[in-house]
Amino acid sequence: DQQVKQNSPSLSVQEGRISILNCDYTNSMFDYFLWYKKYPAEGPTFLISISSIKDKNEDGRFTVFLNKSAKHLSLHIVPSQPGDSAVYFCAAINTGTASKLTFGTGTRLQVTL
């Protein structure tokens, strides 16, 4: 049972435009969400997170939006740069239990010149 879903396996965006990566979850007990970025043959690196008490968190070019009623979060990258080309994983956790992070399947972002 895939509790965290990234339905778009890939996305191609022109340099300078906005990239929007989407993530849906089914477990309403998740209350903290993270995005990780992964380059080939490397480990993921933490990008940005958001608590369920917020609906938006911004860090430079990266903004994460959370819609709890829709159980949906999205990562916006503005403006997109070639170095942003990577696989992006969203992850979720119920911080009130001993559960561990649940990861989505990832979206490969390609930023073209």
Add this chain to the structure above:
Amino acid sequence: DGGITQSPKYLFRKEGQNVTLSCEQNLNHDAMYWYRQDPGQGLRLIYYSQIVNDFQKGDIAEGYSVSREKKESFPLTVTSAQKNPTAFYLCASSIGPERDWAPLHFGNGTRLTVT
């Protein structure tokens, strides 16, 4: 520089052989984790340890074993009982043990190929 070191980067083994993947961290983190990544799938948790001399099974522990004798080290053994061992294995750590939402720090992975 603090970080997580996984070795080797590439590993080849014959079917039926056990193999141990190394993971060392110098971040002074209490919690350590092993994940597996397969094409088209998210990261799946194999084992985790929140403190020395203690570890718990993750979602896909069958065919794997771990030990946590030192805070810095969390080796993973892929046994011959693992049906599909070929994968990219990632080790991670976090401040832990109660801060699982603290971002995980990952190593650069070991790609294991079993033929």
